[in-house]
Amino acid sequence: MDKLLEVKNLKTYFYSEEKVSKAVDGVSFHLKPQETLGIVGESGCGKSVSSLSILKLVPEPPGKIVEGEVFFEGRDLLKLPQKKLREVRGKDIAMIFQEPMTSLNPVFTIEYQIAEVLLAHTSMSKKEAKEKVVELLDQVKIPSPRERAKDYPHQLSGGMRQRVVIAMSLACSPKVLIADEPTTALDVTIQAQILDLFLDLKEKFKMSVIMITHDLGVIAEMADRVAIMYAGKIVEEASVKELFKSPQHPYTIGLLKCIPKLGGEKKELTTISGSVPDPSEKPAGCSFHPRCPKVQPNCKTDEPKMIEVKSGQWTACHYPGE
Template identity: 50%
Template sequence: MTDARPPAAPLLDVRDLRVEFRTRDGVARAVNGVSYHVRPGETLAVLGESGSGKSVTAQAVMGILDSPPARVTGGRVLFHGRDLLTLPESERRRLRGARMAMVFQDALSALNPVMTVGDQLAEMFTVHRGASRREARARAVELMDRVRIPAARARARDYPHQFSGGMRQRIMIAMAIALEPELLIADEPTTALDVTVQAQIMDLLAELRHEYTMGMVLITHDLGVVAEAADRIAVMYAGRIVESAPVHALYERPAHPYTRGLLDSAPGLERRGGELYAIPGTPPGLTRVPAGCAFHPRCPRARDVCRTDVPPAHPVPPHGRESACHFWKETLDDVR
């Protein structure tokens, strides 16, 4: 019997978000009309090359953009239906950590180097929950144990530099989940880690997502990470989402030439010993985004209309897919 219940309402609903930076070279539109949503217990992967706007979007959602030079110029960021962009900073600060949290890619920079990790974790409970120092310390050790840091009680007295990269990332995850947030944004959480440690970190995040029924936004450029971890994917290029789809549908039949290029350039067993495909050219500077489709200078399908008209987000069957490509049908049918 199929479940006829409607899907849960979005936990996070980003609508037409726009962020720009004022630079010496002009205005850089780092985020140019991004829309996506995440439901409780769901993982959305935001995928794209460096500079595509993935992290800037996340920082705008969290309210941690450096302003100036960054400025949100349009759109809405709805969390449980409330627009975060209209809230006073004091209220957004209360939401961060307690109901929405972020794991950064550089744990060593994000952690305080002159505080023990136990004290940093304990501070979450004293500041946000009013816990006593003794209770907070005990909760910190429990968290370290929860994210599988060996000898947690002893290691709580150590400083961040005394941990390996993988262990520091576990500490960052412990801090992010300390107050059991409803939304977790993980920004390149496995960068610079070896493959085995990457898999352990992603397994841990998946386990925590299920345990707390968190919505998760996973920001990455790693197609391998996405395949195992995500429910849906949003592919970004030059500040826009160019394709969004359920993960398996996108891998089997991409509907945008950029997505096709990313998939073709990923190493795999079937290509062992062969030459890897590379998308020609480089992403545009955000102060000089080409007219029309920003991907057209690198696209094998580009035609005159691609050079002049920005493609809208076309609905792609079945329901729940979109592609910002004038010729998405041709790409979808190009099964290799």
């Protein structure tokens, strides 16, 4: 089977009295067994809402999944009844949320919280679950796991808490792990340790991973393939190698230029001028056209469709390439 998870034409909108925010506006991508797909884009482009939509975790109202399908093992998750969906969540598809503290409850011990996941999804006894918690904490390289299991979240450092969140997500050996900015809140040395841990665990658990980040450096290290998001849409999709070697969409090219380089002359750090449009007031034609250095008249009126520029490399641009 080539596609473990397939998202097709997903649209998630937020409604308020005066406007409709098209946060996710026709997103399609797939995940192959045991690969890591990176989803990259600036703040507000719809990365978190896309991933929350996969498991129907978008608050409704104000949000609503208005269109699309999410196939996992032959079933459309968006059509599953809540009870069946709860079985998939955590067990087959686990998620690490962008705010680690929201996944941890301050009033319960680490042991209690991870054991709760195990008891909900497996037939383990309480005693077995407690032993498994120690094993999981050990797997995410928390020192003295038996003692740490008795701690409350506030007793741990940020890096340790993130390891606990990862341990919790791995509790039921999920097939797919969705990690939403798992290292953003951490300092760089801890970030590197957590990324190493991810690579290690991915091998051990034979998982497929969706790694959401705004950091192309993280993608270079972690991902096999990348989807670049802009204003609620995917504008480029390619293998990591191709994306870095010959980016096709002007937005991707801009993002790559923003990565600071060591050595050479000291130049001012490049930025992409302007900002991501408000999802309720997207420009006509290509959403990127007001910021695009290559803009042509038809970009302001005709929305570009995804086209395959090279085998496995797709982009939605009327004038792709450098």
